[in-house]
Amino acid sequence: MKRGRKRQHNPNIPGHIDQTALPRDVYFDHRGSGCWYILYFNEAGRRQRANLCAANVTLSELHRLIEDRKGIDRDSLQYLCAEFHKSLQFTSLGQKTQDDYCYSRDVLLDYPTKLGKPLGELAVKKFTPALIQRIIDKIAQQGTPSKAAHALRYLRRTMQWGRNRGFVTDNPAKGIEAPKERKQRRLPDSAVMTNLIRFAHQQGQLKRGQPGACSPYLWYVMEIGYLCRLRGIETITLTDENELPEGVLTNRRKGSRDNIVRWTPRLRAAWDAAKTVRNEIWQRRKKPVPFRPEQRFLIVSASGGQLSKSGLDSAFQRLIIQAIDKKVLTEEQRFGMHDFKRKGITDTVGNRSDKQEASGHKDESMMDVYDLSLPIVNPSAE
Known part of the structure; x- marks a missing residue:
């Protein structure tokens, strides 16, 4: 239903009432001692009046009366x-x-x-x-x-x-024992991960609208996330400012320490592929190139704008469904975008301290979550 015209100021309404906050279809009759009333249409479609209350009520009481008429329980x-x-x-x-x-x-x-x-x-x-x-x-x-x-x-x-804010006097949900959630710490198999990245690269080369085509950025988002041990949101917010001569300057969240991931041929190839696709989209869309490097995002959407986390998640899930359908991986081998970070930390060469430094985690206990490798140790005696 369309709203009626804007209320005009009524000088007869009591001064303690904010006229801009009055409920809809509530009016004031100043005759006599004054009263509040509503207008409504009856079953025959004729407009009728019904008195609500006296003139000395507060605005909050007016709202409560209207809510009671509409069946709204303010205590629920x-x-x-x-x-x-x-x-x-x-x-x-x-x-x-x-x-x-x-x-x-x-x-x-x-x-x-x-x-x-x-x-x-x-x-x-x-x-x-x-x-x-x-x-x-x-x-x-x-x-x-x-x-x-x-x-x-x-x-x-x-x-x-x-x-x-006064709706309740206490918070009875405080101190309630939370159930123990099942921990979902998936570690994709190396061959499965490699096959999925190859599949994304292959499908990403198809033209948009072709059967089986996927977003062209998926394969290098997965590559960079794995090689740099980044979350999905950290990968898609990389900019040209993060490209240093020594390597990729990370932009970690949740209090983790940043570091520089040295260039390797594999990382360089993924990074350059991302820049190539981005520049092609900008040129095709005639998008202005930002002057400042921190404004030039490495990963862009099909429209040339910054890729959102929800857009990445949706594209990745579509890829996974297609990969399962085409037997690239099984339902049991399914994993998420965040698991590339876990796989990258687990595959990092070195001891636990080396992996913690590479991941940027300040708390050593986080290695129990992200490092799922089994250490190889010597026996207790020869």
């Missing part, structure tokens, strides 16, 4: 989640985090309860730690501990936001 979990998702604290999050929060919200709101209502319709002020723990435990016992852990993190974040 569903209402709290809706308000959180409209807040700056939610909209300023990254797209992947927003998607994860939306998924977790749907899991919680649709969760069935013994009252015959979904969890989203229950009053959030009556939630207790014991209730939340039972729900999280049941979701985990259904064979989905990761879903339960994500739902708990979302609920804890949402209720803390609500507590800080």
Whole structure:
């Protein structure tokens, strides 16, 4: 439904009311002692008036009356989640985090309860730690501990936001025991990884729109990510500024230390291929070349702009599905973009200290996550 024309200032409305924030279709009748009323269309399509309340109510009470008429329960979990998702604290999050929060919200709101209502319709002020723990435990016992852990993190974040803004008086999700998530530390086989990169190189040379064609950047994104031990987001944010005479200057996230990865023929070939494809796209699209090297991204999309992380993930998943369909790898051998970093760290020559220095991790315990190699040691005695 289209919005009506913008409200004009009404001097008869009480001064404590912000007229710009009035609910839609709510009006003030100044005659007599004054009252608030709404206009609506009845079943016959005729406009009717219904009085709401006296003139001395607050703006928040007006909104509550309208919400009650529309069946909106301000005490419910569903209402709290809706308000959180409209807040700056939610909209300023990254797209992947927003998607994860939306998924977790749907899991919680649709969760069935013994009252015959979904969890989203229950009053959030009556939630207790014991209730939340039972729900999280049941979701985990259904064979989905990761879903339960994500739902708990979302609920804890949402209720803390609500507590800080007066929606609830406490955060009962705080201190709840999180389920142990299954660790997914995949290490692709060297032959499988090489075959996938070759397959991506081959399919990337097909013209866009041809059957089986994939994004031309996939093969060298995988190569650079593996050789430099980079995350996907770190690879696609490399620029000409990261190209040094000695090698590639990394741009690691999450507090890891940067280093310079020395040039090898293999790394040089992947880097130069990325620049060639980028320059061809810019020339074909007549894109202006940025003057500053830190603005010239190495990996670009088909339009010539900076490639997004979601775009990379989508293209990689399409490649994996096609590779499985064409028997390049099996479903059991499937792995993700982040596993190129794990494979690169595992394949780094040297001891654990050498691998930690090459990966940039400050904490030695991260080698338990990324170094899946088996050390070769001497026996205890000759």
